[in-house]
Structure formats: C-alpha cells, structure tokens
Amino acid sequence: MLTRTERRWGIAGGLLSLTGITLFVGVAACALLSWDAGGAGSRFFTAYTWRVLQFTLWQALLSTLLSVVFALPVALALARRPGFPGRLWIIRLMALPMGLPVLIGALGLIGIWGRQGFINSLLLKLGLEQPVSIYGLSGILLAHVFFNLPLAARLLLAALERLPAEYWLLSSGLGMKSLSVFRFVEWPAARGVIPGIAGLIFMLCATSFTLVLVLGGGPAATTLEVAIYQSLRFDFDPPRAIALSLLQIGITAMILIAMALFPAPDDAVLTAGRPTRRFDGRAFPARLWDAFAIAAATAFLILPLSSIVLAGLRADLWALAASPLFLRAAWTSFAIALAAGSMAVLASLAIIAAQATVIDMKRPGRTARGFSALLGGTSSLVLLVPPVVLGTGWFLVLRSFGDVARFAPALVALINMLMALPFVMRVLAPAVEAHRRQTGRLAASLGISGLARLRKIDLPVLARPLLTALSFAMALSLGDLGAVALFGSSDLTTLPWLVYSRLSSYRTNDADGLALILGLICLALTMLGATGQRRAGHD
Structure with a gap:
C-alpha cells in the first residue's frame, strides 16, 4: 500500500514526464504539419519522393527476409547442439552487434567487404574482379544482416528452448526423422515468433540512418531518413524535408500498427534452465551441417569485429587520444550521454511510479486506466517519430530564434534520451516491480516512506539496476550519429561525428583509430551495465 504522499508524488512525476515528452515530440510534429513550407504538400507526389519511398521499403523487406532466412538454420543448429564447443561465447558474440555503435560496425564491414577488404582481396586472388560491392543496395543489405541476423537468431533460439523436454522424448519415441522433427516440432515454435521478429527487424531497417548514410552510395540508394538529412543539411529544401518527414511518420505508424497484431518476441529465457536432451540430428550429415551453420555465422560476425581492432591498432592511438579535437569531442559526447542517460532514468522512474x-x-477509474496506458505508450514515441524527424521539426521551430547551433547540445541530449527510454524502461520496470512486491508490505507496516524509504530500502537494492540502465543509455547516446547529424559542426563535435567527418574526408586511418577508441568506451559501458544486471539477478 502506498501512502497518500507517495501517490501524490507518483501521479505528479508521471504527469510531468508525460507532459514533457509529449510536448517535445508534439511541437516537432506540429512544426512539420503547420510550417509555411511553400508547397510541401506537392512534394509527396514527386518522382524523387516515390523513388526514395520505394527504396526504403524494398531494402527493408529484403534485409528482413535475408536476416530471418539466414538466422533460422543458425538458431536450429544452436538449439540442437547444446554441447557445441564455445556455444555460450557464440551466443554472447551475437549480442555484441546490438550494443555496437552502428558507425563502427559499418567501418568493420568496409574493412572486410570493401574494395581493399579481406574478402575482395581473397576473391581477386582467385581471379574474380571486384566481386562484392560494399556500397549501394548490396552493402546496405550486408550491413543490415550483420546487425539483425544475431538478433533474429537469439529470439528464435529462445523460442526453441522454451519447448518442453517431453516433445523431444516423444519425437524420439515415434522415430521421427530430422525433417519430421522440423515440420511438427521446430517449425511451429519458430512460426509463432517469426512475424514479431520480422516486424521488429523491418522497423529497424525502414528507419535505418547511419548505415545508409555511410554505405548508401548515392541518390539511387537513399532511404527516407537519409533523404530528410540531405534535404536540410546539403540542399536546404525545407518543403521536401517536411514532406519526407511526414511520409516517414506515416510509414512508421503503419509498421507499429502491424507489429501490434503480432506477438512480441521475447528472449527472457535464453539459455535459462537445464539443457534439454535431444535425440535428433545425430547423423554425420546433420552434425556437419550444424557445424557449418554455426561456424559461418560466427565468422560472418567476428571478421568485421576483428577488422575494427586490427585497423584501429594500425593508427596512432596515443596521438589521436591526446589531440585537442578528440578531447573536446569526448567531453561533449560524455556530457550529452550523461545528461541523456540521467533524464532517461528519471523519466522511467517517474513513469513506473505513476x-x-x-x-x-x-478501483481505478477510466481516467486512471487511460493515464496508465498513455504512460506505457510514452516510451515508444521515438519509434513513431524517429530522431532525424524530431531534429527536422525542432530545426524549423528554432530557426526563428536565431542560430540553431546554440540549442543543438540540448536537442541532441533530449533526442538521445527518447531513444534510450524504451531500453531503460525494460531494465528498470521489472526490477522496480519485483522490489516493490517484496518490500511494499514490510515498509508500510514499519511506517517507512518518502526519503527514508528511498535511502534505507530502495537504493541499496535498486542501485545496480539503475547503474545498468544508466550505462546502457550512455553507451547508446555515445555511439549515436543520427541525432547529431543535423547539427554537427565545429562548435558541436561528438565522437561519432568526428569519426564520420574523418571518414568523409578520406582520412580512414584516423577514422579507424577513433572508431576503435569509441568502440572500447561503449563496450566498457555495456559490460558495466551487464555486470550490474547479472549481479542484481543473483541478489
């Protein structure tokens, strides 16, 4: 039972978070809808807009299809081989691309699949001239599969590991062959989660920005978000940017509605519990195929990661890290990341408390239930209005107040906060709910509330989940290029923007070194958060 004061503060904090986030997103959306753009509506039906929309949906569809198709045999092989050498580390490796800054992953892929990359150099020795192009549609698909295949494989593996052990005993007792096991046991489990997985990956690919910006290869390979960025940053064509932004909002809204019809993929039980004993796939061809699928997926992931390390070590890391430009960019990045992470944690705690x-x-009334539902949807607003669209709206709003660059750091921090909010909520909500369930009655019976409860009961237990959420949010902000892309300049330089500017000016050696430093910082933050989460799970 909550005290009257706790209820009052909970409702007030929830209202403050809901109002602030809704206003920030709503002002940007209203600016796009109402700004006198001199004919923005007519830009919906231009050949350029239609071509960009087609490419956005086409590359997202192909990326989703390839990611799921290639992830399925990997997940099946990992599920069949619980004793595969290094299986646990392979599954952990699959989590790395999801926490890796997208720009760094793109550099790693260029190092392997680029003109002078390892794969093309090997194929050239075999007599094939420039067999793989990392730029254009092929490069975008390759990069999206690199980032999304591990996600799909982990979610599919979780679905397969949720199957009861009796299924495998029964299939063995019936003498079912591998094909029958797949048809009657594995495929029904995978089929139930594939729509949700595919919807999630399609959403990520349709709103992809950094990968397309780096690997797009020109106007023929441009998505909506990159086209919005180009319209403002290079062409300064607000009408076209507004039309593309509204189109992006419409596309993401339709994707979110479609995703709501499918069950949400869940990897919460990944590798949990006792390993299930399976009796299928013991023939040599099956073992060989499973080994090939796992080894191929591991090599596909580990080669670009190794390229990042090797290319970065060839740079003069000490000189780069000691340069005034790097130090200024690092200070800016950490300040923005700390602000974004702290705001995301505070907003999440307010929403959870409300x-x-x-x-x-x-007996909560209709108003209270509606308020709770609105709070639940607040953290997902960034999915409806992506960062580049938010930046475009606020760019239009702030132009009338003078130089937009003056407001850029605060805007980037707020946008990064919204990006981190769904992840922070996922970390904090279960921890806070479990803690309240365990200590709520005891605290009420002892009459402990307010600051005393926070200091004596809440903080000692919730410190680690809070650290986890903050470190994940900071790592996400540190590695993000999308929010700063519209506002990056000599006055506002973050580490990702510094890496991208070095890459754009063909100073690839410096870009590789800076990417390695940035990757290590983000990895350290992610590991810090994962350690806190793991320890909290043992408490």
Whole structure:
C-alpha cells in the first residue's frame, strides 16, 4: 500500500514526464504539419519522393527476409547442439552487434567487404574482379544482416528452448526423422515468433540512418531518413524535408500498427534452465551441417569485429587520444550521454511510479486506466517519430530564434534520451516491480516512506539496476550519429561525428583509430551495465 504522499508524488512525476515528452515530440510534429513550407504538400507526389519511398521499403523487406532466412538454420543448429564447443561465447558474440555503435560496425564491414577488404582481396586472388560491392543496395543489405541476423537468431533460439523436454522424448519415441522433427516440432515454435521478429527487424531497417548514410552510395540508394538529412543539411529544401518527414511518420505508424497484431518476441529465457536432451540430428550429415551453420555465422560476425581492432591498432592511438579535437569531442559526447542517460532514468522512474500508483488503487477509474496506458505508450514515441524527424521539426521551430547551433547540445541530449527510454524502461520496470512486491508490505507496516524509504530500502537494492540502465543509455547516446547529424559542426563535435567527418574526408586511418577508441568506451559501458544486471539477478 502506498501512502497518500507517495501517490501524490507518483501521479505528479508521471504527469510531468508525460507532459514533457509529449510536448517535445508534439511541437516537432506540429512544426512539420503547420510550417509555411511553400508547397510541401506537392512534394509527396514527386518522382524523387516515390523513388526514395520505394527504396526504403524494398531494402527493408529484403534485409528482413535475408536476416530471418539466414538466422533460422543458425538458431536450429544452436538449439540442437547444446554441447557445441564455445556455444555460450557464440551466443554472447551475437549480442555484441546490438550494443555496437552502428558507425563502427559499418567501418568493420568496409574493412572486410570493401574494395581493399579481406574478402575482395581473397576473391581477386582467385581471379574474380571486384566481386562484392560494399556500397549501394548490396552493402546496405550486408550491413543490415550483420546487425539483425544475431538478433533474429537469439529470439528464435529462445523460442526453441522454451519447448518442453517431453516433445523431444516423444519425437524420439515415434522415430521421427530430422525433417519430421522440423515440420511438427521446430517449425511451429519458430512460426509463432517469426512475424514479431520480422516486424521488429523491418522497423529497424525502414528507419535505418547511419548505415545508409555511410554505405548508401548515392541518390539511387537513399532511404527516407537519409533523404530528410540531405534535404536540410546539403540542399536546404525545407518543403521536401517536411514532406519526407511526414511520409516517414506515416510509414512508421503503419509498421507499429502491424507489429501490434503480432506477438512480441521475447528472449527472457535464453539459455535459462537445464539443457534439454535431444535425440535428433545425430547423423554425420546433420552434425556437419550444424557445424557449418554455426561456424559461418560466427565468422560472418567476428571478421568485421576483428577488422575494427586490427585497423584501429594500425593508427596512432596515443596521438589521436591526446589531440585537442578528440578531447573536446569526448567531453561533449560524455556530457550529452550523461545528461541523456540521467533524464532517461528519471523519466522511467517517474513513469513506473505513476503506473504503480494506478495499480495500487482499489478501483481505478477510466481516467486512471487511460493515464496508465498513455504512460506505457510514452516510451515508444521515438519509434513513431524517429530522431532525424524530431531534429527536422525542432530545426524549423528554432530557426526563428536565431542560430540553431546554440540549442543543438540540448536537442541532441533530449533526442538521445527518447531513444534510450524504451531500453531503460525494460531494465528498470521489472526490477522496480519485483522490489516493490517484496518490500511494499514490510515498509508500510514499519511506517517507512518518502526519503527514508528511498535511502534505507530502495537504493541499496535498486542501485545496480539503475547503474545498468544508466550505462546502457550512455553507451547508446555515445555511439549515436543520427541525432547529431543535423547539427554537427565545429562548435558541436561528438565522437561519432568526428569519426564520420574523418571518414568523409578520406582520412580512414584516423577514422579507424577513433572508431576503435569509441568502440572500447561503449563496450566498457555495456559490460558495466551487464555486470550490474547479472549481479542484481543473483541478489
């Protein structure tokens, strides 16, 4: 039971977070809808807009299809081979691309699949002239599969590992061959989660920005978000930027509605519990195929990661790290990341407290239930209005107040906060709910509330989940290029923007070294968060 003061503060914090986030997103959306753009509406039906929309949906569809198709045999092989050498580390390796800054992953892929990369150099020795192009549609698909195949494989593996052990005993007792096991046991489990996985990957690919910016290869390979960026940054064509932004919002809204119809993929039980004993796939061809699928996926992931390390070590890391430009960019990045992470944690705690207040009511009315539902959807607003679209809206709003660059650091921090909010909520909500369930009645019976409860009961237990959420949010902000792309300049230089500017000016050696430093910083933050989460799970 919550006290009256706790309820009051919970509702007030939730209202403040809901109002602030809604206003920030709403002002940007209203600016796009109402700004006198001199004919923005007519830009919806131009050949350029249609071509960009077609390419956005086409590359997202192909990327989703390739990611799921290639992930399925990998997940099946990992599920069949619980004793595969290094299996646990392979599964952990699959989590690395999801925490890796996208720009760094792109550099690693260029190092392997680029003109002078390892794969092309090897194929050239075999007599094939420039067999793989990392730029254009092929490069975008390759990069999207690199980032999304591990995600799909982990989610499919989780679905397969949720199957009861009796299924495998029964299939063995019936003498089912591998094809029958796949048809009647594995495929029904995978089929139930594939739509949700495909919807998630399609959403990520349709809103992809950094990969397309680096690997797009020109106007023929441009997505909506990159076209918005180009319209403002290079062409300064606000009408076209507005038309593309509204089109992007419409596309993401339709994707979110479609995703709501499918069950959400969940990897919460990944590798949990006792390993299931399976009796299928013991023939040599099956073992060989599984080994090939796991080895191929591992090599596909580890080669670009190794390229990042090797290329970065060839640079003069000490000189780069000691340069005034790097130090200024690092300070800016850390300041923005700390601000974004702190705001994301505070907003999440306010939302969670307000929802807990509604749940604590004996008979919550329609208004209270609606308020709770609105709070639940607040963290997903960034999915509806992507960062580049938010930046475009606020760019239009702030132009009338003078130089937009003056407001850029605050804008980037706020946009990064919204990007991190869904991840922070996923970390904090279960931890806070479990803690409240365990200590709520005891605290009420002892009459401990307010700051005393926060200091004596809440913080000692929730410190680690809070650290996890903050470190993940900071790592996400540190590695993001999308929010700063519109506002990056000599006055606002973050580490990703510094890496991208070096890459754009063909100073690839410096870009590789800076990418390695940035990757190590983000990896350290991610590991810090994962350590805190793991320790919290043992408490």
